[in-house]
Each structure stands twice: as C-alpha cells, then as structure tokens.
Amino acid sequence: MSFSNKLNTSTADSRRPIGLILQTLHKWLGLIVGLQLLIWIVTGLAFNLIDEQFLDANQYRTTHQTASPTTAPAPAANLLQQYQAEGIIELTLTSVLERAVYTLITAQQTRWFWADSLQPLSLNDAEILAIAKQSYSGSGELSAPQILTHETPFDASGPVAMLIAADEVGTRIYIDTASGTVLAHQNSQSDLKDLLFMLHFMDYAPDNGIGFNHLLVQLVSIAALLLGLSGIYILGHKFHQGQLSLPFLRRKTAIGKLVLFTQDAQLLAEFTELSGTYLESINQGRERLRTQCGGGGRCGLCKLRFVEQPPAPNDYDLDKLTATELEQGIRLSCQHEASPRKLALVTKAQHRYWPQLER
Incomplete structure (x- = not known):
C-alpha cells in the first residue's frame, strides 16, 4: 500500500x-x-x-471510677439455661450506674441484663443522661438524649443516643443504649481531624x-x-519522532537560509537565524505567524507547505491535517526543527495577519 x-x-x-x-x-x-x-x-x-490537643475529641472526657454495685446479683443459672442453645461463650458481671449488670456473650449475639432482676437492660432518658455526665468533665450543660436514626460509624449493639454539651467546642457524647457504654466523644475540632483523615x-x-x-x-x-x-x-x-532531544545534543542554530513564499509563489521573507522549530524561527522578534496554542500542535494554524522535500509527518500532523494536505507537503511548522528550506503560506488568514511592513 x-x-x-x-x-x-x-x-x-x-x-x-x-x-x-x-x-x-x-x-x-x-x-x-x-x-x-x-x-x-x-x-x-x-x-x-x-x-494535637486542638484536634483532640476527648478534651472533656473522663474515666468514671466504677463503684461496687449497690444491688446484689441474682443467681445466673436460669439465665444460662435459657440461652444455652445459642452456645454460651462468656458471662461477666459489670455495672451501670452502680447497678450490677450481667453481660452474656453467646455464639449468636451479646446481651445485657440487670443482674438483680435478670431483665434485659433498658435505659430511660434520665439514666442515659447520668451515664453521659459520668464521662464528661466540662462545665457545659448536657442536652436531653437524642436517639439517632441514621447509620453511625460506631460498633454499637443497640440504638445510639447522642447528647450535646453547651461548651465552647460543642462536645457530643454517644452512648450505646443496649449496654450503657460510652461509645465516643466528638466535637467541632475533632470533626476537622476526621475531615483531614x-x-x-x-x-x-x-x-x-x-x-x-x-x-x-x-x-x-x-x-x-x-x-x-x-x-x-x-x-x-x-x-523517536525528533520532537525531543537532549540539551547537549541539540543543534542551537542551523546554518543556511529559510525562504518563505506567499500562496501564489511570491517571495515573502527570508530568515537566516534558524533556531528551534520553523514557527519559532519565523516568529523571532515579532509574531508573524499567529497561533492559538502557542506552538503546541493543537490549533493547526501554523501549517505551512514545504515546496520540496517535506519532512515525515508526526502524530500532530496526522491528527490536524487532511490526507490531501499531507500529500501536498503541508506540515505544522511548530512540530519540526528548522533547517534551510523553502516554505509557503497556505491560508488567506496567514497573509492577512502577516505584518504589513515586512511585505
């Protein structure tokens, strides 16, 4: 072909x-x-x-010293027998608000029971508020608990309650209502830390x-x-296409003359200082050949016709020029290194914008 x-x-x-x-x-x-x-x-x-202290979420969080339960726990035999079919893993005795609590871990889930009554642990708003106060050392007043209905990032076993403190950083306290555990403290400054993370x-x-x-x-x-x-x-x-060369191997100035003609083969200009591409050589000192991309091979406005021996087209030539233009020896002057050649303008716009004093 x-x-x-x-x-x-x-x-x-x-x-x-x-x-x-x-x-x-x-x-x-x-x-x-x-x-x-x-x-x-x-x-x-x-x-x-x-x-780091500025981003700390636990500025007002305190560890509550757990006191001995004020209520005596009931025997757990009935509780163990009731959930034996689930595969009991562990039973521990803790406390919530100085009231004894059984934590029962089975192969299926974890449950909490009031140890004195063996009833499932259930907290009202006053008890949730009391738990929050035990974990908070600030002076701000705590709001009423608000049960969150949206998904939270906390590993909670039940609904999560949020309480907001009226302090300078807007402390928020999150409590797992199924276990009475304080899940986290957050505030406006720790929100910035979360955003950065x-x-x-x-x-x-x-x-x-x-x-x-x-x-x-x-x-x-x-x-x-x-x-x-x-x-x-x-x-x-x-x-490989000659668009890039090492600085110490690059030819600074070509020796010879670049002759430029009009579309109708009339002599337009001659250039003896050939450096860089044809476009750069022609535009030395002033803009004679206008472009929109500054010689990046994107606009196609710098195309010129090689009167003889046109260079092999590169990717930019193939992208911006038609097959007919390529056959006629038209190339993008910004994409080829200048050497002594004869070239001609190819559009009326190039003639129109050519400096009047140089015609």
Whole structure:
C-alpha cells in the first residue's frame, strides 16, 4: 500500500494517533494523581502544624471510677439455661450506674441484663443522661438524649443516643443504649481531624472501614502506575519522532537560509537565524505567524507547505491535517526543527495577519 493510500485509509477511519491518545490519557491521569498528591501534602502539613490537643475529641472526657454495685446479683443459672442453645461463650458481671449488670456473650449475639432482676437492660432518658455526665468533665450543660436514626460509624449493639454539651467546642457524647457504654466523644475540632483523615486516606466511601488498602487507594495507585508508563512511552515516542532531544545534543542554530513564499509563489521573507522549530524561527522578534496554542500542535494554524522535500509527518500532523494536505507537503511548522528550506503560506488568514511592513 502506498503512502497516499495509507493516509487516505487513516483519514477515512478517523483514528487519532496512539501517541496523542496516550498524551490525553496522560494529562487526565496527571490531573487525578496530582490533585490527590496535593491533598496528601496539604493534609500532611496540617497534621504536623496543628496542635494535637486542638484536634483532640476527648478534651472533656473522663474515666468514671466504677463503684461496687449497690444491688446484689441474682443467681445466673436460669439465665444460662435459657440461652444455652445459642452456645454460651462468656458471662461477666459489670455495672451501670452502680447497678450490677450481667453481660452474656453467646455464639449468636451479646446481651445485657440487670443482674438483680435478670431483665434485659433498658435505659430511660434520665439514666442515659447520668451515664453521659459520668464521662464528661466540662462545665457545659448536657442536652436531653437524642436517639439517632441514621447509620453511625460506631460498633454499637443497640440504638445510639447522642447528647450535646453547651461548651465552647460543642462536645457530643454517644452512648450505646443496649449496654450503657460510652461509645465516643466528638466535637467541632475533632470533626476537622476526621475531615483531614478522610482526605488524606481517600476515605470518601462510608463502607471503607478502617483498612487503608481500600478500592479508591487501589484505583489511584493504578492511575499513578499508568501515569508513569504512559509518560515513559510518550518520551520515547517524541524522541523517536525528533520532537525531543537532549540539551547537549541539540543543534542551537542551523546554518543556511529559510525562504518563505506567499500562496501564489511570491517571495515573502527570508530568515537566516534558524533556531528551534520553523514557527519559532519565523516568529523571532515579532509574531508573524499567529497561533492559538502557542506552538503546541493543537490549533493547526501554523501549517505551512514545504515546496520540496517535506519532512515525515508526526502524530500532530496526522491528527490536524487532511490526507490531501499531507500529500501536498503541508506540515505544522511548530512540530519540526528548522533547517534551510523553502516554505509557503497556505491560508488567506496567514497573509492577512502577516505584518504589513515586512511585505
């Protein structure tokens, strides 16, 4: 198949060169990975610069010294017999508000019972408030308990009650109403800490749990790997096409003359200082050939026709120029290193914007 047929086939298929596809992918991957890297840096600096005490959720949390139960526990034989079929694992005696409580752990679930009556543990609002006060050392008044209906991050065995303290940090106390356990203290400053952790570990999904190696981290890791691999390919591809060269091997200035003609073959200008691409050489000192992308191969406005011996087209030429233009020797002047050649303008707009004083 001839070069012309290959060009026509490529144009008919409307396929972008693989190099440009990878460059687009590389840029989007760079945006995603770069954004997350910026978030890592900012949140990491925040953790190092912000005082740890400022982010502490337990500023007013205190450990209540458990006193001996004021009620005598009843024998647990009947309780053990009742749940023996579930496979009893452990029975312990604790206390809630100085009242003895049995904690029964079976193979199916954990239950709590008032030890003096063997009735399931049940807390009213006053008892929940009393438990919260035992864990709180601040001076703020506690609100009435509010049973949360939405899902919480706590490992609770029953409904979770929240109480809010009227202090300067807005302390919130969470209590498991099934066991009387204080689940956590939180406040407005610890919310900032949680936000920083969420951003730092990409913990955006509620089902990630406490594991670091979750799906989002894996996806960003794969994106970073693809970013590196695509970057290596693009560098090699550009070097192969002559778009990239090592600085110490790059020719500073070509010796000779670049002659530029109008569309109707009239002499327009001559350039003897050839450095960089044809576009850079022509635009030395002033803008003679206008572009929108600044020589990035994206707008196609810098195309010129090589009167003789056009260079081999690269990816940008194949993407922006038609098969007919390529056959006529038209190339993007921003994509080829300048050398002594004869070139011609190809559009009326190029003539219209050419500096009047140089015509």
